[in-house]
Amino acid sequence: MPEIERKFRVPDPPPDLREGIRLRQAYLAVDGDVEVRVRDQGGTFLLGVKGGHGLERTEVEVEIGAADFDQLWALATGRRIDKTRYPVAAGGHTVEVDVYAGPLAGLVVAEVEFASRGDAETFTPPAWCGDELTGDPGWSNASLAAHGRPD
């Protein structure tokens, strides 16, 4: 499915974050606009490809077995992300608040997925969202994993 997503910096996360899912992800390949990653999403293992850039991207994600995950994880040394994702309801949408751990500890980012570009454009982010990062390549998870924070 094409993915339509907006992304914001969160300077001070909202106090009511509960029941997060830990996500470990590692980038296998980043080539032009295409990123390929493996993800451990609370014990579900996924292989995903994202392509294109900006508001609307191609995204395909498929479940893989634990043994395949372990092999692929081992290929991606040094380009890994460890974060906990908390869903927060806001403006009729679910805002996913990602609290990073490991080398990126202290970073908090909010992502919102939309069914259409119109929905994305009319969405008003909650007050605790800061600067918009949508389409900024330095704030992609692939870039964060490889190079750390751009600021």
Place this chain on the structure above:
Amino acid sequence: MPEIERKFRVPDPPPDLREGIRLRQAYLAVDGDVEVRVRDQGGTFLLGVKGGHGLERTEVEVEIGAADFDQLWALATGRRIDKTRYPVAAGGHTVEVDVYAGPLAGLVVAEVEFASRGDAETFTPPAWCGDELTGDPGWSNASLAAHGRPD
């Protein structure tokens, strides 16, 4: 599964090639030792990752749906391979003879997969196999797709 494979140039293909499977594949990302491709293998759609180089590589391949295949195929413009693969029995193994079409027409390559490094090392290729290409990055399918033949 780790993949143990040897690869040979075939100057003159054996005359008894029958019942080949057409393979269309496209490279989504090539990053260091990691290659990510989609493949249409006679109507079965696969997403695969290979890592490492030489005789033994990490390989993970998962089946995907036709709609996901179409989306990923569209991301990989200009890095595509079209070939027909013919299995040939030789020396107790199956040699896969790949006859390329499209921009690589005229190229024929043989690949043999082995269960162990010992099997790989003691294998004697059939007389119609020419120069060994195992581990030569210029003859990888990813490189052929992006840059054409190295000779």
